[in-house]
Amino acid sequence: MTAREQQGAPPDNGRHAASGDGSVRLDAPPRRERGTRVRRRRVRAAWLFLTPMLIVLAAVAGWPLMRTFWFSLTDASLSSLEGAQFIGLENYLVFDEGWYGIMADPLWWQSVWNTLYFALVSVSLEAVLGVIVALVLNAHFRGRTLVRAAMLIPWAIPTVVSAKIWAWMLNDQFGIINHLLMGLGLIAAPLSWTADASLSMWAVIMVDVWKATPFVALLVLAALQMLPGDCYEAAKVDGISPVKVFFRVTLPLITPALLVAVIFRALDALRVFDVIYVLTSNASSTMTMSIYARQQLVEFQDVGYGSAASTLLFMIIALVTVIYLYLGRRQLGGES
Amino acid sequence: MTLRRLQAILLKIGFWLLVGVLMLYAIFPFYYAVVTSLKPSSELFEVSYWVDSVDLSNYAAVLSQPAFLAAIRNSVVVAISVVAIALLLGLTAAWALGRVRFRGRTTVMILVLGVSMFPQVAVLSGLFEVIRTLDLYNSPGGLILSYTIFTLPFTVWILTTFMRQLPDELEEAAIVDGASPWVTLTKVFMPLLWPAMATTGLLAFIAAWNEFLFALTFTLTDSERTVPVAIALISGGSQYELPWGPIMAASVIVTVPLVILVVIFQRRIVSGLTAGAVKG
Numbered sequence A: 001m002t003a004r005e006q007q008g009a010p011p012d013n014g015r016h017a018a019s020g021d022g023s024v025r026l027d028a029p030p031r032r033e034r035g036t037r038v039r040r041r042r043v044r045a046a047w048l049f050l051t052p053m054l055i056v057l058a059a060v061a062g063w064p065l066m067r068t069f070w071f072s073l074t075d076a077s078l079s080s081l082e083g084a085q086f087i088g089l090e091n092y093l094v095f096d097e098g099w100y101g102i103m104a105d106p107l108w109w110q111s112v113w114n115t116l117y118f119a120l121v122s123v124s125l126e127a128v129l130g131v132i133v134a135l136v137l138n139a140h141f142r143g144r145t146l147v148r149a150a151m152l153i154p155w156a157i158p159t160v161v162s163a164k165i166w167a168w169m170l171n172d173q174f175g176i177i178n179h180l181l182m183g184l185g186l187i188a189a190p191l192s193w194t195a196d197a198s199l200s201m202w203a204v205i206m207v208d209v210w211k212a213t214p215f216v217a218l219l220v221l222a223a224l225q226m227l228p229g230d231c232y233e234a235a236k237v238d239g240i241s242p243v244k245v246f247f248r249v250t251l252p253l254i255t256p257a258l259l260v261a262v263i264f265r266a267l268d269a270l271r272v273f274d275v276i277y278v279l280t281s282n283a284s285s286t287m288t289m290s291i292y293a294r295q296q297l298v299e300f301q302d303v304g305y306g307s308a309a310s311t312l313l314f315m316i317i318a319l320v321t322v323i324y325l326y327l328g329r330r331q332l333g334g335e336s
Numbered sequence B: 001m002t003l004r005r006l007q008a009i010l011l012k013i014g015f016w017l018l019v020g021v022l023m024l025y026a027i028f029p030f031y032y033a034v035v036t037s038l039k040p041s042s043e044l045f046e047v048s049y050w051v052d053s054v055d056l057s058n059y060a061a062v063l064s065q066p067a068f069l070a071a072i073r074n075s076v077v078v079a080i081s082v083v084a085i086a087l088l089l090g091l092t093a094a095w096a097l098g099r100v101r102f103r104g105r106t107t108v109m110i111l112v113l114g115v116s117m118f119p120q121v122a123v124l125s126g127l128f129e130v131i132r133t134l135d136l137y138n139s140p141g142g143l144i145l146s147y148t149i150f151t152l153p154f155t156v157w158i159l160t161t162f163m164r165q166l167p168d169e170l171e172e173a174a175i176v177d178g179a180s181p182w183v184t185l186t187k188v189f190m191p192l193l194w195p196a197m198a199t200t201g202l203l204a205f206i207a208a209w210n211e212f213l214f215a216l217t218f219t220l221t222d223s224e225r226t227v228p229v230a231i232a233l234i235s236g237g238s239q240y241e242l243p244w245g246p247i248m249a250a251s252v253i254v255t256v257p258l259v260i261l262v263v264i265f266q267r268r269i270v271s272g273l274t275a276g277a278v279k280g
Helices: A002-019 A022-071 A106-138 A144-156 A159-169 A176-183 A197-224 A230-237 A242-270 A274-280 A289-299 A303-335 B002-037 B057-063 B066-099 B105-116 B120-133 B140-165 B168-176 B181-210 B213-218 B227-232 B244-264 B266-278
Strands: none
Touching (some): A022 A303, A022 B066, A022 B105, A022 B120, A022 B140, A022 B181, A106 A144, A106 A242, A106 A289, A106 B002, A144 A197, A144 B002, A144 B266, A159 A274, A159 B244, A197 A242, A197 A274, A197 B002, A197 B266, A230 A242, A242 A303, A274 B227, A289 B120, A289 B213, A303 B120, B002 B244, B057 B066, B057 B244, B066 B140, B066 B181, B066 B227, B066 B244, B105 B140, B120 B213, B140 B213, B140 B266, B168 B181, B181 B227, B181 B244, B213 B227, B227 B244, B244 B266
16 A cells, blocks of 8 residues: 555656745755655545545446446336346347337337437527627627626526426417417417427427527637637738638637537437426427436336336437547647 | 718617517516416416516415425425535535546546436436435435435536636645645635635526426425426316416516526626536
8 A cells, every 4th residue: 555655656756846946945855755745645635535425426326327227137117126137138129029129119219319309409509599699798788798697597497497488488379479470470370389299399499499508608608708809800900701700710719619518518408308398298209218218217117118218328428428528638638 | 981881880780689689589488477477367368568467366376385385495405405515525526636636536537527417317217216225205305315416516527627726825835834634625725715616506506496307206295396396297177278377476486586696696607607618
């Protein structure tokens, strides 16, 4: 133990001496001695301080995840978790005079497709709208603080509440949206936004875009405010059109921040649950992977099958995360 | 000359039009919820854009329901406990991750980031088992425990970012004086980190207040539900007769505190969000 710590210590000592200023060189040996001891104590304290957090995360994330993986290989049901029998990959796919299991369930594949469609469309719209909002908020005008505060309101409203508000606004008989569209002559008869299978996905996307755009806008705005002003001055003097400046200068510079926002949003969109559950419940036209998994788990009490669906969802999101971390690390490596 | 001025004026009009449209887009749904909540049920089914006369019967109806009051109480208890736990564990972890160089630090950081990207539904069955084993099913305790899965990672992440920005000299002075890490953390760093803790605490509070999936799954009875579940489950005689007035009143009641907090602390929230995301 001590040997390992001492092994770890020398390189740090070297760095300490190198980074320390010249004035304390006189008492260098005692300081080094003291540095190691203090350092060792600090590393021990660091692990001690990390332990509670690591224990809690293990209890609420690590262990439950392992159990979910295990349940996905059993025939567990909600009433008899303890009596679960190992059944291999039968929840995923099994041949018993025809294919059964999740992989053979058309509804699962539809919810995979729905999730991907929802994520792609809503995140793209949020990115475009978010950049527009950020550009507006970045301009200097009177009342900017007020507008920025107003933009935060959709983000602060609980998802369930915003879904309910939009459900009311989209109500087929008494909703204000139908009223407005009919008043403008855009539609002849009221649309049943949340019940019509061809419209409900768009209703859900509409609500998600409304709620999540402020998040993207804020991250982009933070990046915009760090941009150097001088190249804009130069572009102005040269009389280059603002549109060209945006695509040639601004957009490339804010791309890293926009990418981070998009990744965060994409991860959120892939696990979307609340907004869809409240707006359209378990309807198959908007069923996502999370809705599918929870329906199997809780409503049909089939923990084994539901866990298998959760596991597949986890794998998909883990893949996205790993790609992101890999790209992020490469980007960081490239910068330094 | 005049042409250019005309162009400038048009551009200005266009800009303000855009600002107006965006404002309307952001505010109108909530405004409409307020308008709806202030209408008596007889007027609910005529679309109108403003309130003619204030009628508080929907609020009276909602606030006289014991289940809704219980939901508010549960949400407050859960959210405040979650904030306290997340800040305590987050602060100690952030000191370790932000101020000490040790082997395995990057691994821990990646672990924390990984947990923050978990889909909640992936741990649903395992967490259900844990909560039932600890006898916390259908109680605020179960929700407090399970909410750490999404509040703790970003609390750690944001506090670590802020912790790193503090100058080294502060801590060196404390070390020379022989202060223990715990004393350094509570006496030197905590007073400086109050703004960051307020930000993270606020974000954790909002996240806990808004959570739906766990609250829906890990509670069973009306008396243990939280606000989002209570609102989602308000129902009328049939699917087609939802009591929209009371639903909107309940929505406004649980949202107004959040909106006020967000408007007051908007700068802090923005700095917290960007610290959590841009540097992550």
